[in-house]
Amino acid sequence: MTRVHDMGGRFGDGAVLPEPQGIPDMGPEWQARALAITLATGALGEWNIDISRHARERLSPKDYTRFTYYEKWVAALADLLVETGLLTRDDLQSGGDLAPEPLVERALRHPKVAEVLAKGAPADRVGGPTERFAVGQAVRTRRPAGNRLCPGGHTRLPTYASGARGTILRLHGTHVLPDSSAHRLGDAPEPLYAVAFPARQLWAFPEHPDDEVILDLWQSYLEPA
Amino acid sequence: MPHDHDPDHPHTLLPPEPALRVKALETILTRKGLVDPAALDEIIDTYQNRIGPQNGADVVARAWSDPSFRKALLEDATTVVADLGYYGRQGEHIVVVENTPERHNMVVCTLCSCYPWPLLGIPPGWYKSDAYRARAVREPRKVLAEFGVALSSDTAVRVWDSTAEVRYLVLPMRPAGTDGLDRAALAALVTRDSMIGTGLPQSPS
Secondary structure, eight states, rough: OOOOTOOOOEEEEEEEOOOOSSSSSOOSHHHHHHHHHHHHHHTSSSHHHHHHHHHHTTTTTHHHHHHHHHHHHHHHHHHHHHHHTOOOOOHHHOOOOOOTTTTTGGOOOGGHHHHHHHHHHOOSSOSOOOOOOOTOEEEEESSOSSSSSSSSSSOOOOOOGGGGGEEEEEEEEEEEHHHHHHHTOOOOOEEEEEEEEHHHOOOOOOOOOOOOOEEEEEGEEEEEE | OOTTOSSGGGGSSSSSSSHHHHHHHHOOOOOOOOSSSSHHHHHIIIIIIIIHHHHHHHHHHHHHOOHHHHHHHHOHHHHHHHHOOOOTOOEEEEEEOOOOOOEEEEEOOSSSOOOOOHHOOOOGGGGGGGGHHHHTTTOHHHHHHHTTOOOOOOOOEEEEEEEESEEEEOOOOOOOOOOOOOOOHHHOOOHHHHTTTTTTTOOOO
C-alpha cells in the first residue's frame, strides 16, 4: 500500500538544517550533471513527470533511504532508460555501443534548452468529469490511500491524510490524474481541489488548535463527508 | 505495472560511486546521441546563475508596492507572473498565498520535492530533506523554530503540501519601516525562505 517516499508525519528524522539564502549551492559537479541529464533525457518525450516520479518511488526502500537526492534521480533514470528501451542492460554495463538510436533527432540540443525549459508541461486539461464538490463542502479522503488502477502504483494521496475529514478550499481546474498517467493509462483528467484539513484530523498531538494542512487532491480521492 | 518484482534494478549495473555513476551515464547517452553535453552545460548555467529567488523577490516587491498587482496576483498568479517572464518547467500552475497577522503559510512537498522553479530556482537541500518532508506537516512550529521563526499563538499556520502540479509561493508580510523604499530596495529584503514560509523578510537596516 505505501512506499518509502510517503514520509509526511513520520517521526525520527532529526533537525532541519537551514542554508544560506539565494540560489542554492548545487554541491559537487556530479549533482548538477545529474540534474541536467535528467532534464535532457526527459525532453526525449519517452516518459512524463508521473512516470519519472514513480521510477524514484520504486527504488527499493534500502536504496531510497541510503541514496542522496540526486543519487535517487540517477538510479531511477537508469532504470527508466532500460525499461523504455532507450538503453539496454549491456549499455549500462559495457559503456554503450554505437548502434543507431532512432530517437537521436529528438535529443535536446544546446540552442533549444531555453525554449524547452520555458515551455514546461502544463497538467490542466479540457473535459473530464464535472465538479462534484463546491468550495466550503465537507469531504473525506479515501482509505486506504493506494492507487486503484494498479496495485502498488503511483498515487498522490499521502497516507497521513487518508481517511481524514476536510473542507474544499478552492478548485484548481481539471488536471491529469497521476494514478493513471504514471502507468501509461492515459491522462484521465479530473477536477483538482485544494482541501483544508485541521491539524487535529491528522495528528495525535497537533501543535495548535487552529493549524491546518492543505493538500491538492483529485476528485476520485474524495467522497462527501 | 510497477516493475519492482525484479530486485535487480538496472541501475545496479552502473558504478556505485555517484560521480562515476553520473559520468558513466552521461558518456553512454552522449555516445548514443541522446544527450548533447553543451545542452547539459546550458541547463546547469540556467539554474546555477539565472533562475533563482530574485525572480520571486521581484514579484513580492511588486505586490508590496502596487495594490492592484497584489489583487491580481492573489486571484490568478500564473497569468500575472507569466507576464513578467516567470513561467516554464515546474511553474506551469502557480498559486500565491498571503501571510497576515492571523495566518502564516508554509510550503512543503512530502512525497517528493515540488517547488516553483521559475520563481525560486531549484530548491535548497533542506527542502528536499527527509526531515523537512516528514516534519513540516506535523510540527510546523518546531520546524519554524529551527529557522529562527517564532509565531505568536494568535497566528494560525497553514502548511501547503504540494501534492499536485500546482506550485505555491508565499507572499510574506511587508516589514515595518519600509514606507519610503522603492521596489528594488524592497526586493532586496525578500529572502528565499520567506517565500517558502520558513523565514521572514529582512528588516531594513
